[in-house]
Amino acid sequence: MAASSDRNPPPFPTAEESEPGLCDMADADSDEGEDIFVSNSNPVSVSRGVSQPDRVSEEPSDLFSEEAASSTAAKANGVHSDDDNDLFADTNVELSTDKSSSSARKEPSGPRHASTFTPSPAAMQPTSLEQLEEEEAKDSFDVDVAVTNPEKIGDGMNAYVAYKVSTRTSLPMFRSKVFSVRRRFSDFLGLYEKLSVKQSLHGCIIPLPPEKSVVGMTKVKVGMDDPSSVEFVERRRAALERYLQRVVSHPSLLQDPDVREFLEREDWFEDKFQEVENEEQQLRKLHVVVDSLVIHRKELCGNTAVFAKSLAMLGNSEDNTALSRALSQLAEVEDKMEQLHQEQAASDFFIFAELLGDYIRLLGAVRGCFDQRMRAWQRWQEAQSTLQKKREAEAKLLWANKPDKLQQAKEEITEWEARVTQYERDFDRIGMTVRKEVLRFEKEKAKDFKSQIIKYLEAMLQSQQRLIKFWEAFLPEAKAIA
Amino acid sequence: SMLGQCVYVFWSVISPQLRSVSVDLNHDASLLIDIPDALCERDKVKFTVHTKTTLSSFQKPDFSVPRQHEDFIWLHDTLVETEDYAGLIIPPAPPKPDFDSPRDKMHKLGEGEATMTKEEYTKMKQELEAEYLAVFKKTVQVHEIFLQRLSSHPVLSKDRNFQIFLEYDQDLSVRRKNAKEMFGGFFKNMVKSADEVLISGVKEVDDFFEQEKTFLLDYYSKIKDSTAKAEKMTRAHKNIADDYIHISATLNSLAADDMTANKNLNIILSLQKVEGRVASDQDLKLTELLRYYMRDIQAAKDLLYRRARALADYENSNKALDKARLKSKDIPQAEEHQRQCLQKFDKLSESGKKELTSFKGRRVVAFRKNFIEMAELEIKHAKNSVALLQGCIELLKSN
Numbered sequence: 001m002a003a004s005s006d007r008n009p010p011p012f013p014t015a016e017e018s019e020p021g022l023c024d025m026a027d028a029d030s031d032e033g034e035d036i037f038v039s040n041s042n043p044v045s046v047s048r049g050v051s052q053p054d055r056v057s058e059e060p061s062d063l064f065s066e067e068a069a070s071s072t073a074a075k076a077n078g079v080h081s082d083d084d085n086d087l088f089a090d091t092n093v094e095l096s097t098d099k100s101s102s103s104a105r106k107e108p109s110g111p112r113h114a115s116t117f118t119p120s121p122a123a124m125q126p127t128s129l130e131q132l133e134e135e136e137a138k139d140s141f142d143v144d145v146a147v148t149n150p151e152k153i154g155d156g157m158n159a160y161v162a163y164k165v166s167t168r169t170s171l172p173m174f175r176s177k178v179f180s181v182r183r184r185f186s187d188f189l190g191l192y193e194k195l196s197v198k199q200s201l202h203g204c205i206i207p208l209p210p211e212k213s214v215v216g217m218t219k220v221k222v223g224m225d226d227p228s229s230v231e232f233v234e235r236r237r238a239a240l241e242r243y244l245q246r247v248v249s250h251p252s253l254l255q256d257p258d259v260r261e262f263l264e265r266e267d268w269f270e271d272k273f274q275e276v277e278n279e280e281q282q283l284r285k286l287h288v289v290v291d292s293l294v295i296h297r298k299e300l301c302g303n304t305a306v307f308a309k310s311l312a313m314l315g316n317s318e319d320n321t322a323l324s325r326a327l328s329q330l331a332e333v334e335d336k337m338e339q340l341h342q343e344q345a346a347s348d349f350f351i352f353a354e355l356l357g358d359y360i361r362l363l364g365a366v367r368g369c370f371d372q373r374m375r376a377w378q379r380w381q382e383a384q385s386t387l388q389k390k391r392e393a394e395a396k397l398l399w400a401n402k403p404d405k406l407q408q409a410k411e412e413i414t415e416w417e418a419r420v421t422q423y424e425r426d427f428d429r430i431g432m433t434v435r436k437e438v439l440r441f442e443k444e445k446a447k448d449f450k451s452q453i454i455k456y457l458e459a460m461l462q463s464q465q466r467l468i469k470f471w472e473a474f475l476p477e478a479k480a481i482a
Numbered sequence: 483s484m485l486g487q488c489v490y491v492f493w494s495v496i497s498p499q500l501r502s503v504s505v506d507l508n509h510d511a512s513l514l515i516d517i518p519d520a521l522c523e524r525d526k527v528k529f530t531v532h533t534k535t536t537l538s539s540f541q542k543p544d545f546s547v548p549r550q551h552e553d554f555i556w557l558h559d560t561l562v563e564t565e566d567y568a569g570l571i572i573p574p575a576p577p578k579p580d581f582d583s584p585r586d587k588m589h590k591l592g593e594g595e596a597t598m599t600k601e602e603y604t605k606m607k608q609e610l611e612a613e614y615l616a617v618f619k620k621t622v623q624v625h626e627i628f629l630q631r632l633s634s635h636p637v638l639s640k641d642r643n644f645q646i647f648l649e650y651d652q653d654l655s656v657r658r659k660n661a662k663e664m665f666g667g668f669f670k671n672m673v674k675s676a677d678e679v680l681i682s683g684v685k686e687v688d689d690f691f692e693q694e695k696t697f698l699l700d701y702y703s704k705i706k707d708s709t710a711k712a713e714k715m716t717r718a719h720k721n722i723a724d725d726y727i728h729i730s731a732t733l734n735s736l737a738a739d740d741m742t743a744n745k746n747l748n749i750i751l752s753l754q755k756v757e758g759r760v761a762s763d764q765d766l767k768l769t770e771l772l773r774y775y776m777r778d779i780q781a782a783k784d785l786l787y788r789r790a791r792a793l794a795d796y797e798n799s800n801k802a803l804d805k806a807r808l809k810s811k812d813i814p815q816a817e818e819h820q821r822q823c824l825q826k827f828d829k830l831s832e833s834g835k836k837e838l839t840s841f842k843g844r845r846v847v848a849f850r851k852n853f854i855e856m857a858e859l860e861i862k863h864a865k866n867s868v869a870l871l872q873g874c875i876e877l878l879k880s881n
Contacts, residue, residue, distance in 0.1 A: 282732055285732050286729065286732040286733070289725055289728040289729050289732060290725075290729065292725050292728070293722060293725040293726075293729065296718055296721040296722045296725055297722060299718045299721070300715065300718035300719060300721075300722060303711065303714040303715040303717075303718050304715055304718075306711050306714075307708065307711040307712055307714070307715050310704070310707045310708040310711045311708055313704050313707070313708075314701070314704040314705055314707075314708050317697070317700050317701045317704045318701070319697055319842075320842065320845075320846050322846075323845075323846050323849055323850070326849070326850075326853060327849075330853065450878060450881075453878065454875055454878050454879060457749065457871050457874060457875050457878075458871075458875060460753075460867075460871055461867075461868060461871040461872060461875065464864045464867045464868045464871065465864075465868060467860070467864045468861055468864045468865060468868070471857045471860045471861045471864070472857075472861060474853075474857050475854065475857045475858070475861070478850060478853035478854045478857055479850075479854055481846060481849065481850035481853070482846070482850075
């Protein structure tokens, strides 16, 4: 558990900043950073994922291992052109800058996923005077972030790298002391976009995330094991970490809800959706290979039948009686083999390939219901936005003193308030339904796959047992050759 | 590339059942030959030919020389051209080492590397390396058998060129070049006219040879057909084994339910291995057998051609003698010529009969041996599969 003794808040640098609204980060980056970590007496509170990779796991094991367990689901090899989605991230963000909330890609919390993170109770209330004083005097440097565990998700063109973003904090505004989420590069970019639009209006200098790199990501496509890809991913990881450190070190930015959301929100729906997408992709790939297997099996059938005939002809030509007989027998065995191959091909197709085909389509339907939820959310958001506009219009009318139009405006506000409430309820409801449905679907799928695979294997087993009989019958014929 | 690297194979370590599509030829202690290892550099294979002998005609009792494929061809061709051996079945020349198939596949694999996972790529590469090794083993085997056929033949084992091949510790390529210029054309002509001579129906005097001719011509076309079709069958098996690799790689990526996926993965992987083994065993026991005897029957046909040619020569000499008698000119020469032709023909017939009879026996024994081994291997692999499948099904059901 998060032992508060583990964490001594870093000593406060004497000079400078931390006045709210002061956005000069010129010194903040390098100097503050150095000051904090160099002068920190207790190395344990420094969370630097890379240099001390084991440390991250030393932390409250239940939090991290729990998260690790839930995140293995979508693990895969392969590559993704991060940059393709980076473009989409841009467009999403542009759309969402009109609205106050986050982009369409990231949904706000539906029903929150039941505690991946259990806030450690002790840490919430300062128990000693010392801690009280520290809490009062604390500033934004009570947040440490680390970016670790780059992991390739997905396969082929759509793969991407997910990083673990871990946060340690004593700030009460976060729901927990220590927590982590998985984010991909485009998420970091998305955060920057949001921040730069909002905060730059105040004249703030927003820290910059690392640049996109098509070349770099293309190398990662090949595999994360070759030196240049490893280096690329590592450089990016470190750069992302520095970026986040700068963001959380900035007092205003830290207060920004987008930053908080970026750090701590774990969206069940988003992860599940990603999982579903990955799985669909893998199934498609598998389907292609199984199709190939069916074709090759059919080819084998054809080749075997043709060979059997040829062997029979050869047997007829053979002048040694026993060998001639054996050749004919072998031709018959090959004929029987052809039969077995036929049945196996049918099994390949009807059991295996069709199963895959069905589930590819079903997963499409699952994605569809996520889309439904998205649409419900959008409707809600749009209604909120409309409501906001109506309120602004009302305010304007008040100022302009036009009582007749005012009444109408008031009515419209009431109407839209009702709508907002309704849509929010709809959205929550759909969310719950989707969740239930997906869980049910997954159970069914596991059962279905298992039973079909058992069927497939049993068919194969029968086939092999018959094969044994055929060859055992042939063996004495072969031995009888003289 | 991987194929460019040197591959050093200790042949004697490899399972002895992979040897000899013919019967075990290497049992006469007076002259024992084997190819214990071979080196593959780029396109060239260098075989180490090892001889152990008690014969005084050799300088040493135990020695080795490096030889290339072309050296084997030179030896074969000189034997074919030797008049004295016209009545013998000359063991078929080993075919040129052919790494085109694995090489092409390796090339394709390299091109497709970006689209597959690392594991898939590794497995495919391993399969290709195994295929490459199989081709390598086959070519060593077939070169070894060629030499062993010679060493176990009462007449051919004494051939001077054979001894040079075994013993000469310098590069043979110089001698090879000279020989090729001398014999190249002649050999080609032989082959071209062979069919015509036989088929144009020089009247056969001997029932045995008449039957043999009919049998061998028919058998050859059938076995050639069977060989080609067996090759196709083996290729299809290999394709299926490759598919299993891709399937197992994709299942690995899926890992939907960890436990189930791992079980599936293991079973698919094992099935793939079995499928691969089935393919290569079938290739060795059946396809290679057919292929070898197709070539051997061609060699037997060549004997018949030579004999038919000798018969034609004899009949021409008869006609020449008649002519000489008519003209009363050069009768002794014509008589001598006719006598020689007859002698040659008789010698060929006598030796040919022996050769063809023993060839029958050899063929039957070889087929028997390989059929038994093939059946036993199929049963073994199928039993493996059965055990795997039963285990996996039980595991899945119990979960």
